[in-house]
Amino acid sequence: MAKAYTSRLDRVFAALSDPTRRGIIAQLREEEMSVLELAESFDMSFQAISKHLKVLDKAELLHRRKEGRYQWCKFNSEPMADAVKWMSFHYDFWKESFNSLEQFLDQLKEKEE
Amino acid sequence: MAKAYTSRLDRVFAALSDPTRRGIIAQLREEEMSVLELAESFDMSFQAISKHLKVLDKAELLHRRKEGRYQWCKFNSEPMADAVKWMSFHYDFWKESFNSLEQFLDQLKEKEE
DNA sequence: TTATTATTCAACCATTTGGTTGAATAATAA
């Protein structure tokens, strides 16, 4: 039967479950890139990258801007908010990982400055 | 060809991409439960839930304790740390979601008290 | 105009996923 309906949260988590797609996000964090530029970093066909971008797009993790024959891709982190919130709600910092939480907050503070 | 190697981070994100599995985690957050108890909350076969538990197990999100014919399941949040870290690193709080970050930190503080 | 370039679409393929049902196993209760 497979999946009838998929929420954005489903799509975000699914999009992030693939190392190639996380690699794409890591690249796009730095700068806006075209599909071809992106594809050059990965050991697979251009078309495969194009498909991965489609997956990221459906999770709304991508902003695409068309300029002539170039498709400029930019990472949109916004949908990750819900994912982080979901996790933070279920993450049992207090029993198992209090140090990690502290580190995590320190990390956030550093970035903030 | 499909997937050759999968990292734990891959498995954690993939495990969380399914609403049934997130539902299982939500349940297990409250208390340790047997497979049958869990299955009763979901509109699908017992065996399907058993399969979902296997997926959670492979992502190490589950602690299973066998007691007689019961399999007691407990949520293990530890692997989510890496996922939260990965996201926080790529989450662009400062440009788009400063308010969400503040809310997020407030939320954490509330839990802490 | 023609060739090249950037990108997507389509068809294909093998594997995985998410469900089903039925049988097997193993512990407990009668």
Next chain:
DNA sequence: TTATTATTCAACCAAATGGTTGAATAATAA
């Protein structure tokens, strides 16, 4: 012992995933 209960395993199925190659499209360069 026998029946019941909790759980898993196995076989099956349809759909999704992640890759491929080749053709189509559309913009730019020669």
